[in-house]
Amino acid sequence: MNLVLIDPTELDRHGIVTLRDRRRAHLAEVLGVGVGDRVRVGVVNGPVGEGRLLAMTSESAVLQVSVSGPLPARPAVDLIVALPRPLMLKRILTQTASLGVGHIFLIKANRVEKSYFQSTLLQEENWLPFLLEGLEQAMDTRLPTVTVHPRFRPFVEDLLPGIIPEYQHSLLAHPEGAANLVTVLGSRFGGRVLLAMGPEGGWVDFEVERFQSAGFASFSMGPRILRLETAVVALLAQLALLRE
Amino acid sequence: MNLVLIDPTELDRHGIVTLRDRRRAHLAEVLGVGVGDRVRVGVVNGPVGEGRLLAMTSESAVLQVSVSGPLPARPAVDLIVALPRPLMLKRILTQTASLGVGHIFLIKANRVEKSYFQSTLLQEENWLPFLLEGLEQAMDTRLPTVTVHPRFRPFVEDLLPGIIPEYQHSLLAHPEGAANLVTVLGSRFGGRVLLAMGPEGGWVDFEVERFQSAGFASFSMGPRILRLETAVVALLAQLALLRE
Numbered sequence: 001m002n003l004v005l006i007d008p009t010e011l012d013r014h015g016i017v018t019l020r021d022r023r024r025a026h027l028a029e030v031l032g033v034g035v036g037d038r039v040r041v042g043v044v045n046g047p048v049g050e051g052r053l054l055a056m057t058s059e060s061a062v063l064q065v066s067v068s069g070p071l072p073a074r075p076a077v078d079l080i081v082a083l084p085r086p087l088m089l090k091r092i093l094t095q096t097a098s099l100g101v102g103h104i105f106l107i108k109a110n111r112v113e114k115s116y117f118q119s120t121l122l123q124e125e126n127w128l129p130f131l132l133e134g135l136e137q138a139m140d141t142r143l144p145t146v147t148v149h150p151r152f153r154p155f156v157e158d159l160l161p162g163i164i165p166e167y168q169h170s171l172l173a174h175p176e177g178a179a180n181l182v183t184v185l186g187s188r189f190g191g192r193v194l195l196a197m198g199p200e201g202g203w204v205d206f207e208v209e210r211f212q213s214a215g216f217a218s219f220s221m222g223p224r225i226l227r228l229e230t231a232v233v234a235l236l237a238q239l240a241l242l243r244e
Numbered sequence: 245m246n247l248v249l250i251d252p253t254e255l256d257r258h259g260i261v262t263l264r265d266r267r268r269a270h271l272a273e274v275l276g277v278g279v280g281d282r283v284r285v286g287v288v289n290g291p292v293g294e295g296r297l298l299a300m301t302s303e304s305a306v307l308q309v310s311v312s313g314p315l316p317a318r319p320a321v322d323l324i325v326a327l328p329r330p331l332m333l334k335r336i337l338t339q340t341a342s343l344g345v346g347h348i349f350l351i352k353a354n355r356v357e358k359s360y361f362q363s364t365l366l367q368e369e370n371w372l373p374f375l376l377e378g379l380e381q382a383m384d385t386r387l388p389t390v391t392v393h394p395r396f397r398p399f400v401e402d403l404l405p406g407i408i409p410e411y412q413h414s415l416l417a418h419p420e421g422a423a424n425l426v427t428v429l430g431s432r433f434g435g436r437v438l439l440a441m442g443p444e445g446g447w448v449d450f451e452v453e454r455f456q457s458a459g460f461a462s463f464s465m466g467p468r469i470l471r472l473e474t475a476v477v478a479l480l481a482q483l484a485l486l487r488e
Contacts, residue, residue, distance in 0.1 A: 002469050095471075095474050098468060098470055098471065098474055099468065099470070099474070099478070100468065137469060137470070137471055138468040138469055138470065139467070139468065139469055140468060181485065182485065187431055222484070223383070224342060224343065224344065224382040224383065224384065225246050225381060225382055225383055226342055226343070226381070226382065227339075227342065227381055230339050230342055230343070230477055233474055233477040233478055233481070234343070234477055234480075234481030235481070236478075237477070237478030237479070237481045237482050238481050238482060238485045240466070241425065241426065241482045241485060241486070242485070
């Protein structure tokens with residue numbers, strides 16, 4: 001935790017926040033801060049600043065928070081991910097939040113097990129702690145939003161056409177894609193990107209065709225077949241490098 | 245497992261291999277192959293080909309293996325990593341093997357906990373299954389080699405000067421580095437790379453200075469602080485993209 005993330009509603013009108021959860025424990029036990037010490041604090045979807053510790057007990061930590069300055073920019077990449085098994089999803093959420101993603105669409109695909117959509121991780125925003133962990137790690141405050149789409153066709157046929165115009169680039173990672181990332185984007189690019197990544201075993205032909213009809217350019221990551229969690233990090237890092 | 249990896253010593257002189265371990269279980273239970281079916285087979289540090297299933301019992305799977313063609317190229321990146329905690333090291337080993345790394349130096353640094361060097365993972369090549377898993381995933385056969393260096397100074401002062409000439413680029417990932425990856429490498433580069441990545445909390449000044457004296461160029465990955473496992477994947481992917 002390189003940043004103590006707080007929700008705007010947690011701040012009282014004097015800029016004081018009282019932490020009673022894992023954040024208190026982390027301050028006390030991992031960082032070992034004492035009264036008067038300062039720590040980096042960020043407000044979810046807000047600015048970053050610092051907090052001065054006013055009091056620490058075994059139950060609560062009280063911080064005087066002072067944040068100002070510009071909002072972190074909204075990440076320029078949104079992600080469509082064929083829903084992986086819960087354990088992998090947790091790691092993907094944390095890592096994508098660390099790398100900076102605006103929105104994550106978790107979708108059904110032919111090779112996604114239906115049971116994954118029953119995971120408690122997808123209920124009542126149970127995914128939130130994993131995203132927060134990624135932000136706290138990367139010292140970012142822009143919380144990715146997440147939506148779950150248990151049926152492929154309504155997602156790709158009804159929802160996708162409405163959002164595509166928001167993006168300058170819609171990309172489909174597909175091992176059989178002829179082009180690579182530099183071919184489809186150029187060695188420098190700008191604008192918003194919507195990136196779709198398939199399940200273990202890949203997209204089926206019908207899915208590739210639907211994405212392509214919707215305007216997605218497919219590209220290959222090369223001959224190596226990567227696990228989804230590895231591929232997501234690799235592609236977000238490559239997009240960051242090519243971005244102007 | 246997209247590739248059944250076998251050791252050259254497992255092949256008899258008729259090209260037949262008998263599997264009795266997790267590979268047999270995977271063929272039977274995950275892939276569900278039957279007698280006569282063909283699967284992709286690779287020989288560790290050797291070529292890739294296919295195996296035809298001759299027999300399958302609850303104890304063994306017998307494959308007639310036929311491999312030929314060129315050896316996969318030796319990966320052009322070697323990695324120096326400040327030893328992380330064992331759980332993270334496992335994931336790093338699997339992911340680096342998937343992405344392609346020649347050699348991994350696991351070293352001590354000031355912010356590395358000494359106890360990590362006592363991990364059973366570092367004894368008797370217990371790291372091997374994690375590397376093999378990464379190769380099987382990526383359909384590669386070039387097994388990364390691993391060495392463990394429990395003292396920083398002998399590594400950097402005695403060993404490093406002898407191997408540096410093998411590389412065209414020696415790079416140190418360091419949050420305070422002024423340059424970025426494109427500045428130090430150019431937008432296209434060739435040759436072998438030695439990449440050093442620090443512990444959680446970063447390198448201390450003395451370590452940065454030692455690496456720089458040895459000829460390493462330091463660069464920053466940007467304002468986001470990434471976990472080591474995320475940073476390793478991100479940088480290997482970026483290097484692959486910039487490579488000519």
